[in-house]
Amino acid sequence: MAPTFRSVVASTALLLSACRMAASGPAAAAPSLDETLSERARLLKPQADHMRAIRLKLYEDTPTVADPPQTQTALASFRLASWGFANSSAMDEFPTPEAAARRAADIRRSQATAAIVRGRHFRLNWLSETPRIMAYYETAARACRGQGLIPLAHLDFNIGWQPAFPIMLLNPQWPQRSLQDGTPTRWFCLNHPTLREAFARHVEDIARRGMDGFMLDEITFITRDHFHCGCEHCRAQFERKTGLRLPEVFDRNIIGNPESPLWRLWQEWQAQSLTQFRLFLLQRLRGVNPSAFLMNYSTNIYYPSDASSNTFESGRVCFAGAEGADLVWGAAPSEFAQHRTALAFSRFWGRPAWAQYPAVNEGDQVFSIWFAPIAGVAPWGWLRAWQDEKAARPYQWEHLAEAYAQAEPVADLAVLLASVNRSGPPERGAVHSAETYGWMQAMGLRGVQFSPVPGKYVLDKDLAPYKAVVVPQSEQMSLQAIEAVQRFVARGGVAIVSGVPGRYDALGFPLGQGSLLRRMGLQSIEDTQKVFFDSKTQRFLDLAPQTLTLEPGFLPSLPRQIEVPPGYRFTPSFPPGAAYAVLARFSDGAPAICAIPSGQGRYLYLSFLPGLVSCQPRASQATLVERWHSPPVLDFIREMAREALGRAESAYVEGDGLLATVWRKDRRVWARMLNVAGALRLPVGKPIGKAEPVYPPLDAVRVHLRLPVQTAATLFTPDRSAPLRLAARQEEGGQVIEVPAGAFERFAFIRMEIAT
DSSP states (O other): OHHHHHHHHHHHHHHHHHHHHHHTSOTTTSOOHHHHHHHHHHHHHHHHHHHHHHHHTTTTTOOOOOOOHHHHHHHHTOOEEESSSOTTSOSOSSOSHHHHHHHHHHHHHTTOOEEEEOOSOBGGGGGGGHHHHHHHHHHHHHHHHHTTOEEEEEEBSSBOOGGGHHHHHHOTTOEEEBTTTOOEEEEEOTTSHHHHHHHHHHHHHHHHTTOOEEEETTOSOOOSSSOBOOOHHHHHHHHHHHSOOOOSSOOTTTTTOTTOHHHHHHHHHHHHHHHHHHHHHHHHHHHHOTTOEEEEEESOSSSOOOOSOOHHHHTTTSEEEEEOOSOSGGGHHHHHHHHHHHHHHHHHTTOOOEEEOOOSSHHHHHHHHHHHHHHTOEEEOOOOSOOSHHHHGGGGOTTHHHHTOOOEEOOSEEEEEOGGGGGSOHHHHHHHHHHHHHHHHHHHHTTBOEEEEESTTOOHHHHTTOSEEEEESOSBOOHHHHHHHHHHHHTTOEEEEESOOSSBOTTSOBOGGGSHHHHTTOSEEEOSSOOEEETTTTEEESOEEEEEEEOTTSSTTSOSEEEEEEEOBOEEEOOTTOOOEEEEEETTSOEEEEEEEETTEEEEEESBOHHHHHOOOOOOSSBOOSOOOOHHHHHHHHHHHHHHTTTOOSEEEEOSSEEEEEEEETTEEEEEEEEOHHHHTOOTTSBOTTOOOOOOOOOOEEEEEOSOBOSEEEEEOTTSSSOEEEEEEEETTEEEEEEOTTSOSSEEEEEEEBOO
């Protein structure tokens, strides 16, 4: 059975390619792509059902690990500083108990709660120094505990450079091997039993020296240049887990082909095997220290990726987070979307999230202090080697702990994260991630409160707290997510859907009649413009500007014509007799926004991508090449979200130049506000990486609430010597708290109490 099944799966990509070619001919001579895919979905249903069932069972033997109470408390107030000066250091900066005690005291004075011990990072290069390194850990741990700090260790154990080549010669079976030709690499395979044991014993030894947490980098399979790992252990484990085999020869129809369901399943199994390895390590570590925990991160939480590491799934066992770009202030909207995504992934497993801030200067570092509470994540990058009192002053703010209080987002609108798009065809993943992040960036900048919801395991209960959900250009969606959205709308919710929704499943099989677009009542969607994405420059090509004309009465606060920056558009088709209303049109008369009733709710379908044209991509210390956040598009996204919510949202922050979020814990509510007006005004054509943050004056800010809050609120800011009392005035359906112009310069939060 297996060979026949493999041959069918291998041909799926070719079948889909043929479908696309057939759909590209004259409209009168050929069926639409969705009509063609409906027939292919019927033919491939047995194979699709079988592989979907395998995929759903991948993690059935990977439990979600609970943290003991002391670990939960520690992670809830996590602010991480670096103990040493670099990963490449010799671990000799603070070698004596006296020097270590002084370092720990300096870190504690900064209000940090944890210290990460770095150095001799690629540990296989330095095994001859193990006794000295272990003694260094012991000295650092003792000093940290004396100041109430959590000590952590940061290292790699599965990558070797030239000094580690003798280890490779002694253990020639450890290296990962190319799926192309079996060539070994200097990255070692974490599915090899003896390497796993060596790794576990090394970190157990570190734990015995007093380290509570571990940041173990590069627990992954190498993806650059070659496809890894094709060793006998990986192949055998995949077959045992799934009942399927990868080809023994390098078959390009499968290996490395993002349109092959078998390759997609292989990638998901690789991620599962890495999560399983982390579980193995954590269990070994907790045998030494029951409070031990693992950290994990990704530089790229949501943009297209063929990496097998999966930050979301590793959240089952890890304190997971995100490594930031090379700057914070200049990339604030981009980092905001990334960190809100990281938080959503971690919250799904009942944990907080963290983020690293590799700030480029002192001003950027201070900005990151105020940025972290906005995104709701704990910071790594808390302390530099600054000793002067002025530089340390922001860290000493008496209300800092409250600013960082862990809480739940106050939101009536969900953003569905269909992350399966990331590992599919790169163009498909790029357009999905840009549209998703663009919506989150725009809503953050316009004070619309939202909460990202991971789509992989989404259930009715996950969408039940919300009035509306955004489904941004999710051409690939799991059947579970599609059905959850469909039931959400049928029960009375509103779904804002853009682009092409749910045409393929999570493995790339066509869904046909089961697609979200068909369940919405659409017959087909034509890709009017082909997506071209340059992965090197992270830019979309062949874009075209659009003009939207809104129908009378729709989004009344906006102009009747809206100029949309260059992007992509789509053409929806409805079956005869379908019930829908056109709410906006393009300049050629084609529908741009349609309202489609379904059950007790409705879909608001956008045949263009407002998030993509607004999205600031992941930034670096480069030149600002264009202006991303067009005010008309930001206003449009704000009004679309508020329309979907019936303009009856629980919280909404009205103000320009801000990132603003609202949080709740028990009876207490906080509205957090950060001045990013300077970052939004950076000049095009200028390097932004080393620019010092500036904070232009802000106009009055209004916080709209439909929560039963008491009539007085208090504003706290490091920019004022004393808190500011604010009155709440009653308006139709809720209250408004006004923050006067100039009340704060950089960051502020408003504390409110829910009335009993």
